[in-house]
Amino acid sequence: MSKKFIKFPDSSTNLEGLKSFFDWQTEKLDELSGDELLSRSFGVVLFFNSLSNEQKASLIDRIIEYLKKLKEELDKTAKNWGVSNYSIGISAPGGVNISFTFEAAPMQPIQEASKKG
Numbered sequence: 436m437s438k439k440f441i442k443f444p445d446s447s448t449n450l451e452g453l454k455s456f457f458d459w460q461t462e463k464l465d466e467l468s469g470d471e472l473l474s475r476s477f478g479v480v481l482f483f484n485s486l487s488n489e490q491k492a493s494l495i496d497r498i499i500e501y502l503k504k505l506k507e508e509l510d511k512t513a514k515n516w517g518v519s520n521y522s523i524g525i526s527a528p529g530g531v532n533i534s535f536t537f538e539a540a541p542m543q544p545i546q547e548a549s550k551k552g
Contacts, residue, residue, distance in 0.1 A: 441475055443482045450493055453486070457497035464504045472512060476505050477533070484530035491530060498531060 444456050460479050467475055483491065483498050491498075502523050513521055519538045525531050 441478050443478070450490070453490065453494055454497055457483075457494060457501055461497070461501045461504050464501070464508050467508070469512065469515070472508055473516070480531045480533055488528045491528070495525075498525070502531065 444452055448456075457479075460475075464472070464476075479501065483494070486494070502525070506523060509521060513535070516535075517537050518535045521533065521535045523531070523533050
């Protein structure tokens with residue numbers, strides 16, 4: 436899988452072609468690391484969400500398998516990005532949602548500058 440580009444099928448691709456795309460993306464998830472995992476998974480989710488409701492319904496088993504494997508990979512790597520927790524959701528007819536909560540850096544107290552008299 437190229438580290439720079441992901442080729443998405445045209446949304447008019449037949450159902451078997453779309454199934455193959457999601458199967459391939461699921462299979463390759465464990466080969467991704469770091470930022471590539473994040474960018475590719477967001478790309479796959481955005482592509483899924485762009486499909487028609489009929490296409491989404493026909494691919495629900497494929498996206499669930501993809502998300503299960505994605506969760507395994509995120510469990511391994513999300514902490515490296517400063518993520519304190521994340522959630523993956525599926526809604527109908529909307530699609531898939533992934534959200535991250537990042538750890539906040541500790542606040543440093545602001546010291547008032549000494550006044551010159």
